[in-house]
Amino acid sequence: AKEQGRGRYAFFDPQINARNQRVMKIKTGLNQALEKQELSLVYQPRVHSESRKVTGYEALLRWNSEELGSVSPAEFIPIAETTEVLGQMTAWLLHQVAQDLSHEVMRGKQVSINLSPRQFQTGNWAATLKATIEQYRLRPDQLCIEVTENALVENFQATAAQLEEMQALGVEVAIDDFGTGYSSLEYLKRLPIDYLKIDRSFVRDIETDADDRVIVETIIVLAHSLGLQVVAEGVETSAQAEFLQARGCDELQGYLFSAPRPLSEHGEQQVKI
Ligand code: C2E
Ligand code: CA
Ligand code: CA
Ligand code: CA
Secondary structure (H helix, E strand, O other): OHHHOHHHHHHHOHHHHHHHHHHHHHHHHHHHHOOOOOEEEEEEEEEEOOOOOEEEEEEEEEEEEOOOEEEOHHHHHHHHOOOOHHHHHHHHHHHHHHHHOOOHHHOOOEEEEEOOOOHHHHOOHHHHHHHHHHHHOOOHHHEEEEEEHHHHHHOHHHHHHHHHHHHHHOOEEEEEEEOOOOOOOHHHHHOOOOEEEEOHHHHOOOOOOHHHHHHHHHHHHHHHHOOOEEEEOOOOOHHHHHHHHHOOOOEEEOOOOOOOEOHHHOOHHHOOO
């Protein structure tokens, strides 16, 4: 085996080895996570930038693994994406969200759900949404689907077709992490989109970085001229909120208002103004 080439020695790099083991443990753990009821949902509110009233919540997955402790979705989602588990987790999430929508706190609010680019290759999520809406008698516009620009780059046909079906149902669509992907602006015109979410990397330094201010202002103008609404994510300071509000950003989301929390910890009083 040693003769197979020098490159193979890289395999014994202890750091890479530790990394591989972690990925393997996460894969194995994810396979049992649903059964063992280790998954939960947290909700982060989005607020109207002028009234600061809650308009909706983004649903975010949490995994508390028996073996690994709490694992961030930034770590486990990319791994789950390579297996069938993400589809099962998303189906679970959808039922959970549908049930939570009947909770008092959720009355008249929208819940946003994240779908990974690859999920548009492996399933028809428009059909799944339709079934869920019927089963739970939801108003379709109580649901919003967040997709990144990369879904459109990697898989334009399948993604566009499903987004169109979703819009026909009345479900809303947001482009997540806007400005960080590789897509052309042309699809904004061609696709049924309701919201652009400005990535938090542009919001973070808004107070100190003139370039970021220009980028954010430009995204807002672009979105509005195409008839789209804009949500800024990662809003942490009132200076950021004021800047975004003054520039006409429609909605704000971030730690300034609330961290993502379990539904039971949400109520109007929880939202700081
Ligand atoms: P995302 O969709 O961009 O979600 C926003 C992330 O920003 C969340 O991280 C949220 O907790 C965090 N965040 C919110 N406000 C602030 C803030 O003011 N400052 C900072 N620094 N961060 C803030 P989280 O929950 O760790 O999720 C990370 C990513 O994992 C998400 O990014 C999303 O891409 C993915 N993810 C989470 N849940 C799901 C899911 O159910 N399905 C899929 N496909 N992806 C998910
Ligand atoms: Ca999101
Ligand atoms: Ca985002
Ligand atoms: Ca982001």
